[in-house]
Amino acid sequence: MKTFNYHSAKDVKEASKLASPNSAFLAGGMTTLPSMKLGLASYKDIIDIKKIKKLSGIKVSAKTVTIGATTKHVEVANSKEIKKVIPSLAALAEGIGDPQVRNRGTIGGSIANNDPAADYPSACIALNAMIITNNRKVIADKFFRGMFETCLKKTEVIEAIEFEIPQKSNYQKLPNPASRYAVVGVYVAKHKSGINVAVTGAKSCVYNDSDISDALKKNFSASAIDNVKVSSSGMNSDIHASADYRANMVKVFAKKAVEAC
Amino acid sequence: MKKVSLEINGKKVTKEIPEHTTLSTLLRDILNLTGTHIGCDTSQCGACVVHVDGKSIKSCTALALELDGSKVTTIEGLATNGKMHPMQEAFKKLHGLQCGFCTPGMVMSAVDLLKNKKNPSDTEIRDWLEGNICRCTGYQNIVAAVKEAASKM
Numbered sequence: 001m002k003t004f005n006y007h008s009a010k011d012v013k014e015a016s017k018l019a020s021p022n023s024a025f026l027a028g029g030m031t032t033l034p035s036m037k038l039g040l041a042s043y044k045d046i047i048d049i050k051k052i053k054k055l056s057g058i059k060v061s062a063k064t065v066t067i068g069a070t071t072k073h074v075e076v077a078n079s080k081e082i083k084k085v086i087p088s089l090a091a092l093a094e095g096i097g098d099p100q101v102r103n104r105g106t107i108g109g110s111i112a113n114n115d116p117a118a119d120y121p122s123a124c125i126a127l128n129a130m131i132i133t134n135n136r137k138v139i140a141d142k143f144f145r146g147m148f149e150t151c152l153k154k155t156e157v158i159e160a161i162e163f164e165i166p167q168k169s170n171y172q173k174l175p176n177p178a179s180r181y182a183v184v185g186v187y188v189a190k191h192k193s194g195i196n197v198a199v200t201g202a203k204s205c206v207y208n209d210s211d212i213s214d215a216l217k218k219n220f221s222a223s224a225i226d227n228v229k230v231s232s233s234g235m236n237s238d239i240h241a242s243a244d245y246r247a248n249m250v251k252v253f254a255k256k257a258v259e260a261c
Numbered sequence: 262m263k264k265v266s267l268e269i270n271g272k273k274v275t276k277e278i279p280e281h282t283t284l285s286t287l288l289r290d291i292l293n294l295t296g297t298h299i300g301c302d303t304s305q306c307g308a309c310v311v312h313v314d315g316k317s318i319k320s321c322t323a324l325a326l327e328l329d330g331s332k333v334t335t336i337e338g339l340a341t342n343g344k345m346h347p348m349q350e351a352f353k354k355l356h357g358l359q360c361g362f363c364t365p366g367m368v369m370s371a372v373d374l375l376k377n378k379k380n381p382s383d384t385e386i387r388d389w390l391e392g393n394i395c396r397c398t399g400y401q402n403i404v405a406a407v408k409e410a411a412s413k414m
């Protein structure tokens with residue numbers, strides 16, 4: 001790993017001011033540090049944001065759950081409050097990686113990184129999340145732009161993610177047996193305003209499958225998905241699964257999620 | 262170079278280190294605590310697991326500087342007065358290791374499991390040890406050792 005200047009920011013303003021095209025924020029470091037070691041990335045400045053108190057914590061209100069950006073996966077997985085109002089979100093966090101990854105990795109780092117196989121982006125789409133940064137609020141649909149790409153500017157710090165509490169929801173994934181990243185993951189959420197079927201792992205970026213959600217709008221049951229055609233065009237194909245297999249798994253895991261709702 | 266202060270196995274340590282020093286490098290190369298092993302060096306294998314402020318983490322994937330002020334326990338810090346920790350005893354008794362490369366990480370991770378769950382089932386043990394890879398044992402005796410330790414603790 002090439003060396004860098006290490007800063008521990010005391011507040012969001014300082015973190016943002018230190019940021020440049022040559023810097024990275026350090027949250028859990030579970031992506032940033034390995035990619036620096038592998039020579040895939042190098043930075044002049046590493047800006048640690050973990051000492052900024054206001055970035056961490058969980059708040060539950062009547063309609064929303066707000067999670068601070070540096071809140072660790074283990075804290076979401078164990079949160080009694082989240083388990084009460086959105087149990088599927090706590091379960092998603094519990095399914096990430098392994099205990100040591102969950103003890104360090106953060107929700108903000110996960111969505112800023114937008115790995116095509118990450119779990120949290122699907123929760124953001126399914127639960128109509130608002131991504132709150134130091135200068136705006138962005139709806140999840142507009143936040144995730146493509147493979148490892150978001151609408152974040154270099155100096156922009158995610159402060160919190162605000163999830164809408166659904167009527168029912170569930171997340172099911174086919175985990176990669178080594179890393180637990182989603183080969184395919186489907187998050188189904190039924191809100192008063194509509195149904196979201198967020199799919200991760202299958203394509204280069206998380207997306208909402210409107211064909212499945214339309215079928216569920218007419219009849220919210222697993223069998224309603226039987227007749228939906230999921231095309232393999234645009235699906236990932238790699239050593240873990242072919243595009244056709246992934247397309248089929250989208251249906252299989254969407255059905256599982258609906259059954260478990 | 263920057264200064265870092267940590268408490269490692271009960272002893273206060275202060276060192277000037279290059280910014281990119283990971284906790285595992287500090288432990289092994291600077292403090293000579295070579296019980297913590299490095300397998301993959303990229304947070305996949307768990308050979309480097311230690312406890313920081315009571316929680317298990319992969320020491321290859323944490324900068325020493327971000328942990329300034331923390332308490333670190335490594336495999337060298339588990340025994341008390343020359344007496345092995347019950348988890349170490351159980352690994353020895355039940356042959357929970359062959360080459361021993363993964364063992365420090367397995368033991369540290371398993372000790373953290375028992376802090377979270379007093380009497381874990383086989384499935385819970387296997388789930389928890391997801392991040393610890395063993396190339397030798399086939400895991401059977403590791404799971405048996407963790408169960409034995411749970412019954413003794």
Ligand SMILES: Cc1cc2nc3c(=O)[nH]c(=O)nc-3n(C[C@H](O)[C@H](O)[C@H](O)COP(=O)(O)OP(=O)(O)OC[C@H]3O[C@@H](n4cnc5c(N)ncnc54)[C@H](O)[C@@H]3O)c2cc1C
Nearest residue numbers: 025027028029030031032097105106109118119158180181
């Ligand atoms: C072995 C292993 C297994 C894993 N398995 C899974 C899995 O099953 N599912 C899954 O979803 N993930 C998995 N992960 C990823 C993990 O969940 C981490 O959440 C993820 O790597 C990034 O989070 P982090 O907090 O570590 O971010 P960091 O590595 O610290 O940062 C990542 C990126 O996000 C940026 N960033 C961080 N915080 C902010 C912020 N507040 N505002 C703006 N930008 C920010 C940084 O600048 C950096 O570019 C795994 C990782 C490992 C190492």
Ligand code: FES
Nearest residue numbers: 300301302307321
């Ligand atoms: S050496 Fe740290 S996880 Fe493999």
Ligand code: FES
Nearest residue numbers: 359361395396397
């Ligand atoms: S005993 Fe050899 S790797 Fe586990």
